[in-house]
Amino acid sequence: MSGKNRINIFPTRMALTMMKSKLKGAVTGHSLLKKKSDALTMRFRSILSKIIENKQLMGTTLREASFSLAAAKYAAGDIAPTVLENVSTASIRTKMVSENVAGVLLPTFTKSNEGTTAAELTGLSRGGQQITKCKNEYQRALEALIELASLQTAFVTLDEVIRVTNRRVNAIEYVVKPRLENTITYVISELDEGEREEFYRLKKVQGKKKKDIARKEADQAAKKALKQVSNAPSVPEKVANLLEEEDEDDLLFKK
Amino acid sequence: MVVHLFGTKTPGNLFTFNCNDGYLEAIVRGFRSGILSASDYNNLVQCDNLEDMKLHLSQTDYGDFLANEAGPIHTTTIQERCTDKLVNEFNNIRNQAVEPLSTFLDYITYGYMIDNIILLITGTLHERDTVELLEKCHPLGTFKSMASLSVANNVSDLYNNVLIDTPLAPYIQGALSEEDLDEMNIEIIRNTLYKAYLEDFYRYCQALGGETETYMCEILAFEADRRAINITINSFGTDLSKDDREKLYPALGHLYPAGSARLAKADDVDQVTRIVSEYGQYRGIFNEVAANQEKSLEDAFYEHEVKLNRTGFDTQFGYALFYSYTKLREQEVRNIVWIAECISQGMKSKVNHYIPIF
Numbered sequence: 167m168s169g170k171n172r173i174n175i176f177p178t179r180m181a182l183t184m185m186k187s188k189l190k191g192a193v194t195g196h197s198l199l200k201k202k203s204d205a206l207t208m209r210f211r212s213i214l215s216k217i218i219e220n221k222q223l224m225g226t227t228l229r230e231a232s233f234s235l236a237a238a239k240y241a242a243g244d245i246a247p248t249v250l251e252n253v254s255t256a257s258i259r260t261k262m263v264s265e266n267v268a269g270v271l272l273p274t275f276t277k278s279n280e281g282t283t284a285a286e287l288t289g290l291s292r293g294g295q296q297i298t299k300c301k302n303e304y305q306r307a308l309e310a311l312i313e314l315a316s317l318q319t320a321f322v323t324l325d326e327v328i329r330v331t332n333r334r335v336n337a338i339e340y341v342v343k344p345r346l347e348n349t350i351t352y353v354i355s356e357l358d359e360g361e362r363e364e365f366y367r368l369k370k371v372q373g374k375k376k377k378d379i380a381r382k383e384a385d386q387a388a389k390k391a392l393k394q395v396s397n398a399p400s401v402p403e404k405v406a407n408l409l410e411e412e413d414e415d416d417l418l419f420k421k
Numbered sequence: 422m423v424v425h426l427f428g429t430k431t432p433g434n435l436f437t438f439n440c441n442d443g444y445l446e447a448i449v450r451g452f453r454s455g456i457l458s459a460s461d462y463n464n465l466v467q468c469d470n471l472e473d474m475k476l477h478l479s480q481t482d483y484g485d486f487l488a489n490e491a492g493p494i495h496t497t498t499i500q501e502r503c504t505d506k507l508v509n510e511f512n513n514i515r516n517q518a519v520e521p522l523s524t525f526l527d528y529i530t531y532g533y534m535i536d537n538i539i540l541l542i543t544g545t546l547h548e549r550d551t552v553e554l555l556e557k558c559h560p561l562g563t564f565k566s567m568a569s570l571s572v573a574n575n576v577s578d579l580y581n582n583v584l585i586d587t588p589l590a591p592y593i594q595g596a597l598s599e600e601d602l603d604e605m606n607i608e609i610i611r612n613t614l615y616k617a618y619l620e621d622f623y624r625y626c627q628a629l630g631g632e633t634e635t636y637m638c639e640i641l642a643f644e645a646d647r648r649a650i651n652i653t654i655n656s657f658g659t660d661l662s663k664d665d666r667e668k669l670y671p672a673l674g675h676l677y678p679a680g681s682a683r684l685a686k687a688d689d690v691d692q693v694t695r696i697v698s699e700y701g702q703y704r705g706i707f708n709e710v711a712a713n714q715e716k717s718l719e720d721a722f723y724e725h726e727v728k729l730n731r732t733g734f735d736t737q738f739g740y741a742l743f744y745s746y747t748k749l750r751e752q753e754v755r756n757i758v759w760i761a762e763c764i765s766q767g768m769k770s771k772v773n774h775y776i777p778i779f
Contacts, residue, residue: 229766236496236762240755241719243536247557251543252607286659287608290669291615291648293719294655 172348177356185353189346196338203331205268210324217317224310231303238300242293249288257281258305260312270327275316277309435631438738442522445514446737449746452510453734455482457753459777465760466772471499474761496761503754508560511747521629525740527588528622529747533562534589535618539611542602545579564588576602592617609661612652612669619645619671632739640729640744645674646703647722653684653693654718675700715774724776727752731779749778 175181238245260275289297457465461481468474471494475487486502487494515526537558544554555567566586573579580599584590596613597605619641626637649670656666667685670677676684676697683696694711698704706721726748733745756775763772 233762233766233768233771236759236766240759240762241717241723247540247554248543248607251540251547251549251554254547287606287655287661290608290655290661291612291651292722294651295717296719 171345172352173345175349175353177353179357182350182353182357185346185350189343189350192338192342192346196335196343199331199335199338202268203328203335206270206324206328206331209267210321210328213317213321213324217314217321220310220314220317224307224314227303227307227310231300231307234296234300234303238289238293238296241296242289245288245293245297252288255281258308260315270323272320272323273316274320275312277312435738441519442740445518445522446742448514449742450734452482453742453746453749456749456778457481457756458779462756462760462775462777465757466769468760468764471496471761471765474499474757474764478757496758496765499761500754500758503757504560507747507750507754510750511561514743522740522743524625525629525633526743528625529744530561531589531618531622532615533559534564534587535562535611535614537562537564538584538587538589538614539607541583542576542579542610543607545573545576546603546607548574589614589618592621609665609669612648615648616669616671619648620673623673629740632736633741636733636736636739636741637744640726640733640741642674643702643725643729645671646676646680647726649674649676649681649684650693650697650703650718651722653687654690657689675702720774720776723752727776727778752776753778 173185175185257280259278259280261278263274263276264271265274266272288294461477464477465474468477475494478487479485483503483506486506487499490498490502511526511529515523515530518526540554540558541551544551551573558567564587566583569583569586573583577599580593580602584593587593592614596617597610602610623638623641623645626634626641629637652666652669663685667681670681670685672678674681680696680700684693687693687696694707698707706718706725710716710718710721730745730748730752733739733741736742756778759775760772763769
């Protein structure tokens with residue numbers, strides 16, 4: 167018997183129904199989890215391809231942005247210290263929004279403009295156009311970066327969740343279900359064995375009864391044969407006769 | 422106040438120039454021959470990395486200026502060291518100059534001083550540590566009271582204690598009050614100061630007379646016009662009103678006063694082009710920009726400036742060559758840094774956007 171991989175319960179019919187319902191539950195759970203895992207994996211793959219193309223885009227935008235910075239420095243001189251000193255708070259921030267995908271909370275980042283950019287008139291007397299161009303290029307690069315950040319956090323979260331879900335799927339498929347199935351088989355086999363024993367007992371009892379009857383018949387047949395051989399008038403058997411008096415004990419008044 | 426030693430055009434300048442300033446003029450002409458030539462630039466653009474550039478530069482007048490730099494060189498290091506060389510040469514000349522050349526050279530530094538002061542005002546407004554800002558100032562624009570900067574913690578201290586002691590005090594007092602420093606946009610302050618400076622410099626050159634006046638006034642007129650055009654174009658789409666804009670135009674140059682008045686009312690780039698194209702000198706610039714998509718207006722202006730500065734060397738007995746030398750060296754530093762950036766960022770297709778000087 168596969169005593170190692172089954173639950174130890176007392177094999178009754180009640181236990182059998184309980185185990186069967188548990189098995190049904192496990193099967194439904196398994197298919198649901200598998201569907202969840204498949205949905206998540208599909209999303210995972212699409213995010214992966216988006217990340218690849220986004221990374222390349224980010225590479226080119228950052229390169230263009232740093233080149234436009236070089237052009238701005240060429241035209242307007244070193245604007246860095248003035249711009250840096252003029253900054254008070256960040257004017258571009260990110261907001262995080264959580265999105266529910268197949269039960270997983272994925273964060274997405276969006277850009278939000280808060281406050282005004284202070285140094286709008288930088289390069290008023292020279293290099294203004296290059297500086298504006300540089301500012302726009304860097305804003306584009308920033309947008310690409312924010313999107314990449316959303317994609318990457320989603321990627322990492324999904325990875326974790328898919329791992330956990332797959333572990334559960336595999337656990338149900340390779341541990342829980344076989345165990346339940348083995349238990350059910352065991353219980354069924356125990357019950358069958360009991361039935362067989364019962365049946366066997368019945369048969370044996372029947373057989374014994376038959377033997378008894380057969381012996382009785384054989385006895386009677388032998389007696390009859392003896393009677394026929396000694397064919398003398400025989401004293402008829404004394405048969406009980408109500409009309410004759412007999413010494414009987416008084417039923418009512420016992421002596 | 423700035424002292425004008427010569428109230429009128431000096432007679433006999435041709436005779437006395439060489440005793441006072443001949444030596445320095447010779448030195449500057451020597452420096453001028455060390456400015457990178459077309460073949461030097463050809464070598465530089467063909468370099469593959471900054472180490473090659475360092476090698477090529479060591480064979481020019483720059484010599485071993487990068488020799489003491491540790492590790493891989495960065496474009497900012499190149500820019501700093503090149504500027505250091507220019508500053509050294511300038512200070513060399515400045516320390517040996519006598520009046521009126523020394524005042525003239527001081528005027529050249531006032532432009533950088535304005536930038537430094539703007540930086541300090543901005544830093545003080547946002548309550549940053551002013552001593553840190555000292556390192557970011559342009560070395561050609563240092564002034565004596567910079568040492569007392571750590572004393573000034575707010576704008577009013579800065580105004581009353583530090584700025585009053587600088588040579589720019591008359592410009593500041595003439596145009597700005599203490600409240601203005603707090604409220605006005607920093608760029609407007611910068612341009613107001615620069616306008617006052619240009620006008621003062623122009624008057625000084627006119628007072629010096631002779632060859633100086635001929636060449637310097639031409640160069641300064643172009644500078645004023647260029648600023649006016651730039652201010653106009655860059656103020657489209659911002660909240661700079663037309664009146665404010667007009668207040669920033671310097672009161673000199675070919676465009677003043679008729680062109681400036683019309684520029685002040687302009688609304689877009691096409692109008693500006695039309696207004697300016699009526700002046701013969703500038704028609705060529707705008708046509709070039711229209712014809713060539715890759716060239717921006719700034720590039721065309723820089724080219725014109727280089728052309729004018731080159732003429733500064735064509736004459737003797739004038740101070741224009743000192744100014745031209747400073748500006749041309751600056752342009753050279755810009756060129757070298759541009760080439761370095763293109764090489765290090767792998768954008769060699771744009772590397773030829775520098776402006777050759779000679």
